[in-house]
Amino acid sequence: xxxxxxxxxxxxxxxxxxxxxxxxxxxxxxxxxxxxxxxxxxxxxxxxxxxxxxxxxxxxxxxxxxxxxxxxxxxxxxxxxxxxxxxxxxxxxxxxxxxxxxxxxxxxxxxxxxxxxxxxxxxxxxxxxxxxxxxxxxxxxxxxxxxxxxxxxx
Amino acid sequence: xxxxxxxxxxxxxxxxxxxxxxxxxxxxxxxxxxxxxxxxxxxxxxxxxxxxxxxxxxxxxxxxxxxxxxxxxxxxxxxxxxxxxxxxxxxxxxxxxxxxxxxxxxxxxxxxxxxxxxxxxxxxxxxxxxxxxxxxxxxxxxxxxxxxxxxxxxxxxxxxxxxxxxxxxxxxxxxxxxxxxxxxxxxxxxxxxxxxxxxxxxxxxxxxxxxxxxxxxxxxxxxxxxxxxxxxxxxxxxxxxxxxxxxxxxxxxxxxxxxxxxxxxxxxxxxxxxxxxxxxxxxxxxxxxxxxxxxxxxxxxxxxxxxxxxxxxxxxxxxxxxxxxxxxxxxxxxxxxxxxxxxxxxxxxxxxxxxxxxxxxxxxxxxxxxxxxxxxxxxxxxxxxxxxxxxxxxxxxxxxxxxxxxxxxxxxxxxxxxxxxxxxxxxxxxxxxxxxxxxxxxxxxxxxxxxxxxxxxxxxxxxxxxxxxxxxxxxxxxxxxxxxxxxxxxxxxxxxxxxxxxxxxxxxxxxxxxxxxxxxxxxxxxxxxxxxxxxxxxxxxxxxxxxxxxxxxxxxxxxxxxxxxxxxxxxxxxxxxxxxxxxxxxxxxxxxxxxxxxxxxxxxxxxxxxxxxxxxxxxxxxxxxxxxxxxxxxxxxxxxxxxxxxxxxxxxxxxxxxxxxxxxxxxxxxxxxxxxxxxxxxxxxxxxxxxxxxxxxxxxxxxxxxxxxxxxxxxxxxxxxxxxxxxxxxxxxxxxxxxx
Ligand code: FES
Ligand code: FES
Numbered sequence: 001x002x003x004x005x006x007x008x009x010x011x012x013x014x015x016x017x018x019x020x021x022x023x024x025x026x027x028x029x030x031x032x033x034x035x036x037x038x039x040x041x042x043x044x045x046x047x048x049x050x051x052x053x054x055x056x057x058x059x060x061x062x063x064x065x066x067x068x069x070x071x072x073x074x075x076x077x078x079x080x081x082x083x084x085x086x087x088x089x090x091x092x093x094x095x096x097x098x099x100x101x102x103x104x105x106x107x108x109x110x111x112x113x114x115x116x117x118x119x120x121x122x123x124x125x126x127x128x129x130x131x132x133x134x135x136x137x138x139x140x141x142x143x144x145x146x147x148x149x150x151x152x153x154x
Numbered sequence: 155x156x157x158x159x160x161x162x163x164x165x166x167x168x169x170x171x172x173x174x175x176x177x178x179x180x181x182x183x184x185x186x187x188x189x190x191x192x193x194x195x196x197x198x199x200x201x202x203x204x205x206x207x208x209x210x211x212x213x214x215x216x217x218x219x220x221x222x223x224x225x226x227x228x229x230x231x232x233x234x235x236x237x238x239x240x241x242x243x244x245x246x247x248x249x250x251x252x253x254x255x256x257x258x259x260x261x262x263x264x265x266x267x268x269x270x271x272x273x274x275x276x277x278x279x280x281x282x283x284x285x286x287x288x289x290x291x292x293x294x295x296x297x298x299x300x301x302x303x304x305x306x307x308x309x310x311x312x313x314x315x316x317x318x319x320x321x322x323x324x325x326x327x328x329x330x331x332x333x334x335x336x337x338x339x340x341x342x343x344x345x346x347x348x349x350x351x352x353x354x355x356x357x358x359x360x361x362x363x364x365x366x367x368x369x370x371x372x373x374x375x376x377x378x379x380x381x382x383x384x385x386x387x388x389x390x391x392x393x394x395x396x397x398x399x400x401x402x403x404x405x406x407x408x409x410x411x412x413x414x415x416x417x418x419x420x421x422x423x424x425x426x427x428x429x430x431x432x433x434x435x436x437x438x439x440x441x442x443x444x445x446x447x448x449x450x451x452x453x454x455x456x457x458x459x460x461x462x463x464x465x466x467x468x469x470x471x472x473x474x475x476x477x478x479x480x481x482x483x484x485x486x487x488x489x490x491x492x493x494x495x496x497x498x499x500x501x502x503x504x505x506x507x508x509x510x511x512x513x514x515x516x517x518x519x520x521x522x523x524x525x526x527x528x529x530x531x532x533x534x535x536x537x538x539x540x541x542x543x544x545x546x547x548x549x550x551x552x553x554x555x556x557x558x559x560x561x562x563x564x565x566x567x568x569x570x571x572x573x574x575x576x577x578x579x580x581x582x583x584x585x586x587x588x589x590x591x592x593x594x595x596x597x598x599x600x601x602x603x604x605x606x607x608x609x610x611x612x613x614x615x616x617x618x619x620x621x622x623x624x625x626x627x628x629x630x631x632x633x634x635x636x637x638x639x640x641x642x643x644x645x646x647x648x649x650x651x652x653x654x655x656x657x658x659x660x661x662x663x664x665x666x667x668x669x670x671x672x673x674x675x676x677x678x679x680x681x682x683x684x685x686x687x688x689x690x691x692x693x694x695x696x697x698x699x700x701x702x703x704x705x706x707x708x709x710x711x712x713x714x715x716x717x718x719x720x721x722x723x724x725x726x727x728x729x730x731x732x733x734x735x736x737x738x739x740x741x742x743x744x745x746x747x748x749x750x751x752x753x754x755x756x757x758x759x760x761x762x763x764x765x766x767x768x769x770x771x772x773x774x775x776x777x778x779x780x781x782x783x784x785x786x787x788x789x790x791x792x793x794x795x796x797x798x799x800x801x802x803x804x805x806x807x808x809x810x811x812x813x814x815x816x817x818x819x820x821x822x823x824x825x826x827x828x829x830x831x832x833x834x835x836x837x838x839x840x841x842x843x844x845x846x847x848x849x850x851x852x853x854x855x856x857x858x859x860x861x862x863x864x865x866x867x868x869x870x871x872x873x874x875x876x877x878x879x880x881x882x883x884x885x886x887x888x889x890x891x892x893x894x
Binding site for chain 2: 018019022023026029030034035036037038039040041042043045046048075076077079080081082085089092093096097098099100101102103104105108124126127128130131132133134135136137138139140141142143144
């Protein structure tokens with residue numbers, strides 16, 4: 001077992017891991033108890049496991065713990081809460097942009113990263129930014145509307 | 155965040171029957187049997203008892219027990235709205251418990267788009283009976299006739315004004331002890347204040363802030379993480395296991411029961427590593443068809459009989475009257491639920507009972523399967539529903555639960571099984587393939603005299619209690635064998651006035667992979683056949699597709715839906731296809747020929763060089779009777795359209811003769827954001843009509859409207875799903891050569 005340190009949601013966290021290649025997805029969910037991040041494919045194909053690493057949206061299933069040491073992460077729990085949601089989360093609630101909601105972590109985190117870089121995207125920018133985030137329930141239209149509501153305009 | 159301190163967001167634990175129990179149930183996990191749970195609470199689950207559905211607490215809160223579950227459909231809001239309206243309390247005062255077999259009445263599976271139409275109406279009637287009982291009890295307390303009282307805001311009040319008594323004062327923490335009265339008077343729709351409004355769903359804030367506890371996030375004290383090792387071919391038998399192959403991973407246990415193979419570890423990542431490293435020798439199962447050869451397989455596959463399942467008039471006589479003959483055939487492939495989160499479940503099996511947490515759409519129904527598998531009495535098996543990743547009939551939820559059950563039984567620990575992506579795509583039960591052929595006869599002046607639809611589909615086993623699961627099969631544990639592809643032969647006739655029609659089914663003995671009910675089973679393919687054939691007949695008759703349909707439709711609600719669809723779309727009437735790469739198509743259904751009315755029009759752009767299809771816009775007009783929550787209905791309709799576009803344009807399970815090879819999102823792609831069209835949805839609310847389902851109906855016309863639009867754009871008929879660019883390009887080339 002070895003210790004790995006990361007900053008997660010502004011707090012220094014330590015995980016004791018046997019395998020340095022354990023993906024951060026499992027580190028967040030199990031060692032750190034942050035279950036907002038979801039397992040969808042483990043292959044980098046679906047986006048359910050998205051977190052922010054040094055401000056960029058990344059797929060935590062593709063990041064081994066050893067490559068994440070000393071990085072700064074924001075998970076969905078660090079973005080906002082039901083009582084004090086982040087603007088993107090508030091817009092998702094307003095638009096009711098979740099059916100089963102399993103994809104919501106990836107949708108919210110990817111959208112938050114987009115808006116941090118591009119505060120006023122157009123509809124196509126939003127669709128492109130979310131192009132590799134999958135939703136099986138067909139919530140796409142609401143998700144785009146929610147992000148556009150935050151972005152202001154069409 | 156550890157889950158010993160996290161509440162399930164959809165359940166208010168404090169009010170869980172006066173507290174205490176829920177905590178015990180979740181974490182200390184005594185294998186509570188239904189009877190002991192029920193007797194401790196004095197709670198009945200008999201659907202005939204009002205106490206099965208409602209409990210009034212001393213603090214004025216109300217618990218609603220629903221056998222139907224919210225699969226992301228919004229029923230968690232809608233069920234509360236129905237109960238609140240009828241009972242006379244605000245929705246905010248109602249706590250909802252769903253799908254726990256020890257606590258909720260068995261209202262049947264949440265499927266077939268019947269959650270509200272059947273389950274919700276049962277709850278409405280129970281609430282009306284409950285209100286009636288509360289008013290009668292209050293009448294005694296107030297010494298007034300019941301007829302002079304009304305319920306407002308959880309208080310029974312004299313209509314003439316003055317002080318009333320609250321529900322809590324009347325019945326707090328006591329039982330109703332009344333039977334559900336099918337005649338208990340319902341509130342009049344004109345007086346509705348809650349039903350018909352877009353109440354926000356209570357689970358959405360938690361779902362978008364990462365605090366909602368999905369099945370995948372749920373934990374039980376002392377649980378281990380299990381992974382099943384699925385064989386390299388369907389039906390394979392296990393020859394040997396090389397235990398040394400995982401020696402380097404400490405603390406892993408191998409579970410081997412006959413042909414079932416799994417690994418479990420206290421740490422999830424260790425279990426995953428072990429599942430990848432474990433070496434085993436398997437003997438291949440029987441050969442399967444390849445997906446490219448499925449049509450041939452279907453036609454040569456053993457049949458268990460022909461059956462005319464629907465008939466109007468006399469087909470033979472009608473066929474003799476019409477000299478012009480038309481034919482069309484369609485193929486619908488095997489498809490996967492392809493749920494975004496692979497299935498997950500936890501089982502805690504003890505010698506005297508078992509508790510299983512899973513996302514099954516049919517917890518009540520599946521207790522019999524788990525009891526049989528464990529050789530336990532049915533009342534010693536408790537299934538507790540927890541939200542999973544979206545499921546649209548039956549995905550791998552129950553299989554993951556069966557895997558966990560086998561492992562828990564062997565290891566004597568609670569075991570959590572999380573399927574991996576390749577397990578879900580590879581082993582979830584599949585939507586069955588369909589072959590459909592149609593023939594029609596028309597007179598010289600364009601009158602359709604006869605219509606016949608023929609289908610080649612697997613036959614469901616009669617009286618099959620449940621779809622068989624993988625783990626009992628491989629572990630040699632008892633279960634009832636059989637097939638259940640769902641109502642796959644439904645909707646084979648057009649909704650139009652055609653005098654002589656019949657549907658003939660050639661029942662296949664087998665299905666290439668274990669079938670299950672994938673959203674609107676069979677109905678999308680059948681309507682694709684029926685509604686494109688209507689267009690072919692309209693073309694033959696020299697009529698515009700909308701005009702022809704309106705002419706032949708006698709159902710008034712149907713006609714309204716069709717006309718409004720054409721109007722909302724801006725339909726431009728034509729009797730011939732444009733063939734310039736731009737097209738529009740329409741399709742109509744009265745779902746299952748008895749339920750929700752849907753009209754759908756679509757606009758497409760086709761790149762005639764590459765065959766690429768871009769759906770530009772979809773217009774849908776939807777009449778499902780009384781609407782409980784318009785925003786949830788809308789959301790379901792959106793989901794129906796987008797998911798079915800995905801199924802129509804992209805999806806086909808691939809098989810190499812041994813196993814499924816489309817086991818990830820690259821080999822089984824689904825629709826992505828850039829391909830999602832503009833949606834325009836109009837809901838027709840009919841408060842005085844019974845509510846019908848919204849979870850499936852709008853899937854049915856999607857493929858047909860799209861195929862009709864492609865025909866308008868190109869003059870080419872797509873006859874196999876998915877409508878890939880390669881297929882369309884090939885069809886375009888063929889049509890060029892055949893027309894010279
Ligand atoms: S789980 Fe990481 S991309 Fe799918
Ligand atoms: S809401 Fe279910 S996968 Fe997106």
